[in-house]
Amino acid sequence: MVRFKSRYVLFEIIYPLTEEVDMSGLSSNDIKLLFHKYTPTEVTPKVIMTDLKKIIQLYFGDVGLGHSTSMFQLKYFSNKTSTGIIRCSREDCGYIISGLTLMTKLGAQKNMIVNVIKVSGTMKKIEEFAIKWSKDNLKQIINEKENRLFEQRILSITRKENEK
């Protein structure tokens, strides 16, 4: 049986520093936090879609745009954590990934980088990875004592989900 295969792309938006900041007094946590910000509410999923399409048209022309938008869909985007999941067709996910990396602005928001984290074949696996990735991120930031409490909390969530 032939079916259309898709790819899911997990990405995050990072905000590099515009001015020079003296990092000497900062801990690794602070530095990490410096690069992560809320995405302003003006950046809606619609804005992301149109901007990405514009970029693809600019760099790959009409053919590239036509190819890449065949199964193009934003599955998830959270302004708070600046992470999102895009669905695209398997053959043309290259356009999407390169389009994402070439983005320099989102609506009025300038000075940002899109970081493509993971490409996967199913929604489930990309969600699983997103969970793992967020957990790893958190583990780095939280110190050990808190980490243990946090682990318990997260574990308890996972367990409940399993029992349902």
Next chain:
Amino acid sequence: MSANNFNTSSSYNSSNHKNNPRRKFNENQQKKFQRVRNARTIRTEIIQDIRQTRRQRNNNANVFSEDAGVLKLPEFISSREFEIKQLQNAMHNSKKSSSTRVFQDLPRKLRRRTASHNVKRIPKRLRKRALNEMKKSSQSITTGNTHLLKDKPHYTKKQLYKLKMSVKLLRLATKSKHMRYSINYETKNFKKYQLRRKFRDLKKLVNMHKNLKDGKITSIKNSVFSFKNAEEISTPHANQLAPLPLAKSIKYMKRQKKYAWLPTHVWNSKRSHMIKVWGKNIAYTPTQKCFRLTHRLGNANSCLSDGCLMEDSCYRGKMVVSSNNCTESNLPKLLSQIIKNKNKIVIDGKVLGPVDLYWIEKPSKLLLILHPSIYATVFNYIASKFTEYLCVTDFQYNIGSIDLFGATVLQTLAKVLRREFDIVNIEHRSSSLNDDYQLFMQLASNVRDINALPISKDFNLGFIVKDPRSLKRPQLPKDFNNKVFNFDEVIQLLENRDSNSDVWKNLFTMEGKHHTDILRFPSKSTTKGSESTQSGNTDNSNSAVSIPLIITKTTLGWRVLLPYHWVLPLWNKLNKVPRTYHIGLKQEQQLHYEQNKLYFPHDWPFTPMGYQLNCNEAAAKKEVWERKPFSKKINYQKIDSIHEEELPYCGEIGDWFCCDWKLLQFLHNGINYYLSSNNCSGNNNALTAIDIPIVNAAKTTQFDNQNIRNITCIVDIFELYKETHTAVDVPIELFNVKNGTENNLNLLQKHDIVTKRLPIIPIKFEAIDRGHPLDNARIYAISRSKWEDYWQLIVSKSLKTPSGKTDHESYKEMLSSKYLPKIQDLVGFVTCGTFNLSSGKGTCIGMVVPQELLKYDYSSSHYLIRNTGTNSYRIFKSSPIKI
């Protein structure tokens, strides 16, 4: 988090989900689409509200952080946490939403065929929903009684009469059984009596006891449910093997004549494939697939797993050896004659098998737990050899046991076991009894990894529990997690304590109290009692029932010892705990393999039992192989390039369905004989195994005076093997210092080639690169020169490309036949091997001839392994196994 803190992303998704306008969907379909769509959306947190609250909370906040949206640590954490939760929810919901029928969500082990239209195939709690769903889709409903509508078979009058009579008879027998009585004569010979006499006697019996007031039980001696005589079984015989227990039910008596049913037989036979071996009917493997499950739950490394495995290990024989003279016990000294190294039985210099030892009373009473295949031999040996000093008692149908593996074993037990307060008097409560139960609960609440506990064999916890049936639902005691736990303290306590001798004595009593307990309180009355009391989990009506129970450690897991008849009630309750699974012999072997432990009898080929099993399995495999059509089976005889250049015949060497120990014995003894007879004739340059010619082209075969072949080359050895090999005696033995030196010093005579046993040692192998070893694979040693020229390069990975990948083409080019092993390098066989999930590569357990006895310079730590029927060799790293 308040409800208005998130929105859904469905609004922008729906535009892409537009249905084809030409196709129309009915209401149900549309509803389903909607449901799926809703389930697939992932909630996101709204950012605005939090900003506002922050503004409200802190008006003087840092301008930079507010406007640019820089995160603060707690917010970062909370937002990530929210995201994780939502992603998890999304995964869960999208899985649920796609199913339209209730049984689609059920776990695999609860799924049944025809569940779509037969409600009885669905668990009770879901039947209402299932019926509703069926009504909705106007589906026909059956209840599985179709066979009643079929035409009844026609019987002849004779058949009809027989059937009627048997029904009548069974009815009477059941009645008498429920009254806890049976016919007065031995049930064993029941069949011989005439039908009318049977009726008469049974009726008489039933009528007699009907007249008794409220069916009071006066005697339980001759109950069918117990054994042919309750007294007889309750007092185990000294120095005599116990007879097979008689069946609980007359109907199934005949099936248990040769092979005893274990207490959980009926339960297991519904859920496992059974195997009749060693006088027992044992669960071989569950009908459900469970290779990965066993690995995940039972592996020692998986201490974070969330379940446990259990096996009814009543099939293991249990005997108690006690000293006749209590004051001056010579028990350890006497038993040391047959038990070596505290873990294996050695009789007349021959290893028989493993043994588990537990002290009941130091130093005069010892419990031996043995594999059923060697049980009778050992029992009879002790009974006959040490009659004057020792008394040995057969407890195999008096004491039962359950083996448990996995991380949550102790927790699972804690859910089921409750101490009986009423029967323990105050004196006891303050003494050791109390301690053991407390200790057990402490361990249960904190210990998940069995390896964390001390290795000492004496570790055991004994206490008295109440009837497990009285618990309505297995659950942890209320104060379970409140205990303060100091691990070091507990460990110290465990190491410096004596085992609870009261419980041990109570369990191994010569009186049959525990057997009759269960007769006095059959299940119905017990459950009734607990249901009548509202608190259920704490109270029961049968406070008099007390079960002595001991928890011990085995090499891989835990073992619970308790009276034979209490195994089933405990087993049933344990199976009510979520995430517990039953396993069989096959899984036990798998667990042993994964932890590189030898499993008896498969990995003990130097014992008579192990060798016999090897031969039997080969015969069975051969039969299967022969039944296959030509196109579907490997033609072992025609596989080329297995020692093709050396031997005059092609194909696999030896018997390809088993580990051909006989061949190994002939080969190595033959080489030894050849070398010893040629080297001693004043030759200065001592010959080695490699120097022996394969074929002597100049000469034809010569025979000596006794018409035995002269050994002049390797082919002669093979011809001798073909002529004389018959699987009678065990051709190998376990290597030790004694037989090692003997082998090196003594010059062999020609008949020694056939008779002298070859010493071998157990080794575990681990693939270095590729390799998937299978059972019966051939093991070759690597000679020093080949090792240095070629194989060392492979091990050191210097042949790899800079990117780290192996260049298999260049391997092949380099690998000419001169680096492959010769026939003389064959040193052993793999007894158990496959891809090991716990180490992520091919591993195997095998037996090889130790380096000390080989007549050539070999690499000590690496071997080549070749599966039967193939001609590719893989390199493996070896390390010894302690036995």
